[in-house]
Amino acid sequence: MLTIEHLQGHHFKSFKDYPELRLDEDNVPVLCRVCNLQVEDSSVKG
Structure with missing residues (x-):
């Protein structure tokens, strides 16, 4: 079950x-x- 604790923000452009x-x-x-x-x-591997 997916809950809010499993969610993360991913920045397209690095903050x-x-x-x-x-x-x-x-x-x-x-x-x-x-x-x-x-x-x-x-993205690290390119």
């Missing part, structure tokens, strides 16, 4: 590089933890 977009809803889709890890892993 380190774009601090003004940190809370921009268009920049932070909500993903489940597993999907977020997969997206982060694929």
Whole structure:
């Protein structure tokens, strides 16, 4: 069962590089933890 505890925000544009977009809803889709890890892993690998 997916609950709110399993959800994470994923920043399209890093809030380190774009601090003004940190809370921009268009920049932070909500993903489940597993999907977020997969997206982060694929972006690191290029």
